[in-house]
Amino acid sequence: MSDERMHPDQHALGDDLVRRLVARQFPRWGHLPVRRYASGGTVNGMYRLGEDMVVRLPLRAGGAEDVLLERAWLPRLAPLLPSPVPELLGEGRPDGDYPWPWSVYRWLSGENPRAGALGEPLALAEDLARFVAAMRNVALPDAPTAYRGGPLDLLDAETRRAIGLLRGLPQEGVDCAAAEAVWDEALRAPRGDGAAVWLHGDLMPGNLLVAGGRLVGVIDFGCAGTGDPACDLFPAWNLLPATGREVFREALGVDDATWRRGRARTLSQALIALPYYRDTNPATAGNARHVIREVLGEERARPGPAGADARLN
Numbered sequence: 001m002s003d004e005r006m007h008p009d010q011h012a013l014g015d016d017l018v019r020r021l022v023a024r025q026f027p028r029w030g031h032l033p034v035r036r037y038a039s040g041g042t043v044n045g046m047y048r049l050g051e052d053m054v055v056r057l058p059l060r061a062g063g064a065e066d067v068l069l070e071r072a073w074l075p076r077l078a079p080l081l082p083s084p085v086p087e088l089l090g091e092g093r094p095d096g097d098y099p100w101p102w103s104v105y106r107w108l109s110g111e112n113p114r115a116g117a118l119g120e121p122l123a124l125a126e127d128l129a130r131f132v133a134a135m136r137n138v139a140l141p142d143a144p145t146a147y148r149g150g151p152l153d154l155l156d157a158e159t160r161r162a163i164g165l166l167r168g169l170p171q172e173g174v175d176c177a178a179a180e181a182v183w184d185e186a187l188r189a190p191r192g193d194g195a196a197v198w199l200h201g202d203l204m205p206g207n208l209l210v211a212g213g214r215l216v217g218v219i220d221f222g223c224a225g226t227g228d229p230a231c232d233l234f235p236a237w238n239l240l241p242a243t244g245r246e247v248f249r250e251a252l253g254v255d256d257a258t259w260r261r262g263r264a265r266t267l268s269q270a271l272i273a274l275p276y277y278r279d280t281n282p283a284t285a286g287n288a289r290h291v292i293r294e295v296l297g298e299e300r301a302r303p304g305p306a307g308a309d310a311r312l313n
Helices: 015-025 061-080 121-136 152-167 176-188 229-233 242-252 256-277 282-301
Strands: 034-036 044-049 053-058 088-092 102-106 197-199 208-211 214-218 225-227
Touching (some): 015 034, 015 053, 053 088, 061 088, 061 102, 121 197, 121 214, 121 229, 121 242, 152 176, 152 256, 176 256, 176 282, 256 282
Antiparallel strands (some): 034 044, 044 053, 053 102, 088 102, 197 225, 208 214
């Protein structure tokens, strides 16, 4: 996370504030050191608490509901998933220094993977497919609707607005006509049988942990719930190389229409993120640029008329 404010309504955080919150609400941990953990996250600030815990606090009001969702569902999801997920240790309350609920979790070790620098891309693709498949097989009742789980056309207005903003940023070099063509094609794609499945909903590199090239943890379940299975295909374009992308797809058995929706959803997120975070969050903006390159490059490489350059001009 950049020291510069990412959001105009972002709450000011800092080591001293977090130290006071912990000391007042969890006095048994009040003696432990607190230090900010720099991350590319856009919703929460993270602070290490001692060596074995992390405090996560929403940066703005919209993140408060995510805290409550994680508290309700993570304990139920954890035993059903093949990768470690955050373990809630403390439920922080709003007080005079901070207006929203916040949480203390057990620290999960590992590093965020980086596109283009994966140690075991094919094995990681299999790990990710195993995690996504396990999420899809969750059958917990009364599930919430995933934050990004609705029909693709709900993203249409915001995606087209982002394309318009990028047309005004020629220095970014985005082929906006090509991006719009990919988006239009996905909107025309069949929507499948409409069956909603459980989703993580935000499988960005910053929410994945790897060690030795393999997946060792998945964090940030604030967008989790049920919805379109295409929503959890993000790693195919935001992280994996082309060879890993195919392993990921084959392991999940993704049909063409779902694959197109997944690609378009990933592209939409990147198009929206790039103009918003380009000056305040280098990690998020950098990954958005990577996604745009991958999606549009894949589209140009498609054989036949559907991938012909003429349709992208």
